[in-house]
Amino acid sequence: MGKYILKRIGYMLITLFIIATFSFILMKMLPGSPLTAEEKVTEAQREIILEKYGLNDPIPVQYVRYLGNLAQGDLGVSFQMKNQPVTDILMSRAPISAELGFWALIVGTTFGMLLGLIAAIRQNSWMDYGSNIISVIGISIPSFIFAGLLQYYIGVQLGWLPIAFWGTPQQAIMPVIALAIFPMAISARFLRTEMIEVLGSDYIVTAKAKGVSKFAIIFKHGLRNALIPLITVMGPMAVSLMTGTLVIEKIFSIPGIGEQFVNSVTTNDFSIIMGTTLFFAFLFIVIILIIDILYGIIDPRIRLAGGKD
């Protein structure tokens, strides 16, 4: 296992390097400069500023310099947020998005699995139909509609919860719910389908015949096998939830990383684009690694390090 993880980390560094190179080239192909008053500053004045920040150098030179700084852990400073270090911006905003995404993932999958499980066990009953309807609604209605409805009815009309902002647990409830709807619907659907298939398989019939308790059949024999496909989709979902959701963050005025990233692209804030891209890529690779390790734990038939043992 240790050897396997080491090897994966090696691949990870190579992947990051490739991502850094490609994003750098793509980013430099964007039109315009990172100046904030671009329509006003004349060309001559702009040249002076670009010269100062080394943005007039040939792109390969800029690339090597960027990689050099990156190797020393220096992500540079933002252009839009004048001179704020990119690392500090990431460190202040990413945890907020991650916290929001984490709770949405936990709440969503917990309730989703519950719904899926009930639906599978009570197949074709009103509970199954109910759970299906909830899933379809959750998948087809975008989260910002839920967010808007929650904000208006629970925040404004009933006044039960704060309308916006971030910091207290109360403020987190509505955005978490709005964001959790989608993972809930997805996991309910996946689990229902898988569970029905697993519960119909031969070894479950055998277990039933042996007189294994219903609880053990569902949780020990059923759920464990039905979880694999769910875990596969959960990885990317976890990353997308935890790296900031533009819409939910905007509606609830949560100072996360989602909008910062989009803004940096539209304003050519090179160091922020690179910093967030690499950060997201890193997170994605780490989560994929965790998922792969989880496979082995959940299903011992999957051997990670190749069948030497």
Added chain:
Amino acid sequence: MRKSNWLLLVFGLVLTVFLAACSGGDDTSSDGGEGTEDSAPEQVLNILESAQIPTMDSAQATDAVAFQFLGETMEGLYRLDENAQPIPAIAAGEPEISEDGTEWTIQLRDDAVWSNGEPVVAADFVFAWRRAVDPQTGSEYGPFMMNGVLKNAEAVNKGEVPVEELGVEAVSDTELKITLEKPVPYFHSLLTFGTYLPLNEAFVTEKGEDYALNSDNLLYNGPFKLTEWDPTGENPEQWTLVKNADYWDAESVKLEKINVSVVKETSTAVNLYNTDEVDRAGLSAEYVEKYAGSEDYKSLPEPTLFYLKLNQSNEALANQNIRKAIAMSIGKQDLVDVILANGSIPATGAVPKDFTTHPETGEDFREINGDLITEDKEAAKDFWAKGLEELGVDSVELGYLGGDSDVALEMDAYIKDQLEENLEGLTVEVVSVPFEERISRNEKGEYDIQNSGWGPDYLDPNTWLEMWTSTSPYMTNNYNNEEYDSLIAEANNELLTDPVKRYENFLEAEKVLMEDAAIAPLYQRSRAYLWRPSVKGVIFNPMGADFTYKHAYIEE
């Protein structure tokens, strides 16, 4: 068996933790602002901004939010009063101007201090202005606001002469001598602008790279002090202004505190306003209809103009009749009423309404020159027919470069429709691109028609008119009229010391520009707000900081 139980246990635990977190008792911050005392109202203002403060460094600031909070926390030589006239601030009185208009001597008041107790002295201005044009600072607005105005600014910015050569000098602690490149009639209003704010050299040098990164690394000399502002802190999108007790005019400042939060979504802002959590919310078009009649609704006109740039490198657009036809065929009233719906008004010239007045009669520029290009579809058709005849064609195809925001898409579709409907044989190909791309194509002149806009940089018609001269770097539409060029050149040279004649030159120049239909004016923007009626004394400025809260207060 054991493993699956373990899994269940984990889920159970997580669920418990979450529920515990939800019902959590440590609510310390959510119940602020609900004053229950029924005597005098608390002097606290709660407002929203649509973006965070990108920088509090006056040399680096370029946008509305930065200038807003620089304006509240710092003070320059002059500030704008409610009639947009510069009044003394750190300056003790009006400037003494030499005969030829190039030497300004300003006495400073001796009771102004920085928030660390040090006096605000003439050297603070010298330091700040030198820093703004120093190429090492990399400032955008420094050279933009100072080149061609302060003596040697351009040479300093290009690195040709040392910063000490810049035309500003501290004669004593309370006397500042400014040398200009040429007499600049609007220099008085420039001195109210954020880029011309003073800086305490010792403090800025000591902080170095950290200067202005958060509210702890700033010094203030204005009506308010910034607190809890940290763009890389725990709450990067909320900050507070508190009354600055050391401000020289602290007596006039009535507000104790201003709480600011960033809200980008209009519906959220409206919800916060309706639950009394904030005293001001910006409105987008879809909300205007709902609130237009209420006493909370305010539409504040801005001196920001939008127009179509007609690029004369295109053969058809080089024809004056074709340009006139385009300029007159767009239903501008419908555009502002239906698509923008925020109180914007149709633009009929190249200078906005309520911006500058005639130095003698006090009449508004727009009032004197009247409506130069109005919507007239019949006339447009005649011009169009004449133009086509002159060109010897019966159909014209034009590219149209526009923005990619929701409003821009809607507006550009409407304009395309208007043009094609009213001008037979015209095909308009709309290309919608992000802002950066539009700016880049604008500079290269890669467009036929472009939907574009401009905000003023100082209170003078020149800020609107100089950019259409053939030598201006902003004039990318290949307009070239010698008469126009010479009128503007005269206004900026010989007539600099004759304000009345100069103003008349601008009036004349605008007529020439509009007769040529070099641009097709579309609308002058307004912004719609919900403002708590109990908030009084806020000044709305045509340039620099949008609002002045110095004299604001909450009425019972």
